[in-house]
């Protein structure tokens with residue numbers, strides 16, 4: 130359908146609700162930006178997102194207007210008396226642990242200590258008592274951030290007024306206020322003694338897209354003054370976002386992540402790493418030492434020396450890093466969630482989450498990580514010359530002679546030049562998984578699974594499916610990262626979304642674009658635990674978790690007689706994992722297949738488990754894989770869920786039918802007449 134037609138269809142719906150076209154248009158534009166021009170998501174559920182977004186916008190404007198009126202009531206043009214500390218906490222609070230991000234300045238022995246619990250940074254600046262006042266200037270300002278001190282506390286203030294005050298009034302000094310979704314930015318500098326302080330007045334309009342400006346990190350080098358003059362016509366966020374080094378936004382600290390919002394002026398929850406982070410950094414860059422009085426910062430921007438408050442804030446920060454940044458959810462359905470990037474910037478690509486399930490509680494990790502007892506030994510010395518292609522260069526796939534890394538796949542690369550898994554290889558994997566023959570199973574002499582259940586008299590091994598491996602080039606190979614035999618290690622490149630499934634399976638994953646057969650989607654990432662550790666986790670959990678997230682890396686278990694505990698490994702994404710932890714199960718005809726991939730180590734106790742499309746998958750289709758569950762195994766340590774996959778070959782439905790049938794056969798009363 131042409132866009133015009135789509136536009137007029139959308140207007141038809143909104144007009145029916147008496148919403149003028151010109152008010153709908155900007156909302157639509159933003160949604161299209163966020164959804165990468167995908168109309169399907171906007172059209173879904175009778176334009177639900179559009180309508181919700183519109184009303185949310187309206188609601189937030191209403192709130193803003195009220196704020197403005199409140200401000201104007203003050204005939205002295207002073208900042209409001211009570212500026213919603215509660216609001217701030219409310220907005221910043223995370224949905225998971227109710228941890229709030231707090232940004233405040235505390236005077237500690239005549240020093241300013243900036244506490245930023247989310248980024249775990251502390252700065253101490255010596256300032257004389259009289260230097261604790263900050264003023265801002267600027268005529269067209271209606272939102273200010275300033276510092277106020279009272280007794281032993283100095284707070285960051287944020288208020289709205291037509292002109293920022295020259296001097297903070299004593300009564301206002303105890304107010305901590307840090308909310309806003311609007312207005313403009315102004316930075317003014319006050320020099321007193323040897324300390325130069327910049328105050329900022331901020332106009333928040335919702336963050337911009339952050340990824341595309343290559344000059345951003347260069348700009349971040351600009352001194353504050355230059356920065357300000359460069360951006361004096363922009364909003365604070367624009368200025369900061371544009372000047373902010375990307376690694377700081379998307380770097381190690383998940384909470385440093387800034388996000389794009391659907392609409393400029395949606396009721397803005399001052400978000401974790403959003404508004405606060407900006408103001409934090411504004412202020413950090415703003416407080417500039419001219420003499421010797423500034424405390425030196427450690428390598429991680431931490432103030433040298435530690436204190437109890439440092440420890441406390443560090444603890445809070447650690448807790449906080451697990452928490453997904455909650456975003457607005459438009460409209461009446463307050464249970465609906467939207468996160469623009471669950472990966473917190475750790476993947477190549479953002480992965481959004483939308484839906485009304487309880488928000489997931491886990492830490493996003495883009496790569497597997499050893500929990501405790503697992504033996505994963507990665508070293509170049511263990512990669513023999515036979516196991517790599519050190520004489521190759523550039524892209525191994527461009528050479529007419531297959532390199533040593535193809536030995537695992539019969540002297541042929543597993544991937545095509547287009548980066549897809551070759552049909553032949555893929556079809557064999559699918560066949561082996563779904564129609565395994567007897568010789569596709571191996572049996573361990575002493576199975577780690579049975580051993581974990583009973584150390585003394587383990588039962589016989591139930592068998593493990595023999596798997597075909599892909600082997601990718603790696604560090605000891607002569608080729609580079611563009612090599613066509615390095616697909617999984619380059620990470621996710623598909624546009625994925627976590628969403629709530631209609632079938633009550635909880636969260637699921639869907640693709641936002643069509644995917645051809647053989648596309649690498651993502652790997653299953655989690656904590657690398659030993660089979661024994663997993664067993665103990667399951668015992669502790671006692672089946673109370675609604676959803677479970679472990680996979681066993683048993684593709685090579687049969688090749689060794691007895692595996693040590695630390696070599697029998699599993700991946701558990703319950704507490705830490707990547708997007709794959711949301712992929713639901715489908716019996717037999719799932720559209721993804723999991724394939725073992727050898728990358729860093731030739732020993733097969735540890736390998737990667739990668740998902741490839743088993744057929745062409747259409748945009749918005751849910752992605753599924755067959756967990757390989759035996760629904761009739763009631764002795765399994767993890768109780769199988771009741772399968773809602775809806776597949777015609779659903780094994781759970783089949784075994785339930787079978788058992789119903791056998792029950793009926795037993796209990797059907799015999800006909801007395803016969």
Ligand SMILES: C[S@@+](CC[C@H](N)C(=O)[O-])C[C@H]1O[C@@H](n2cnc3c(N)ncnc32)[C@H](O)[C@@H]1O
Nearest residue numbers: 634635636676677710711713714770772773774
């Ligand atoms: C790896 S998680 C998948 C993501 C999960 N739906 C969530 O909300 O986090 C596996 C859990 O999802 C649910 N699940 C997955 N596939 C299912 C299916 N076909 N039918 C019912 N529940 C399913 C089960 O609770 C299972 O323990």
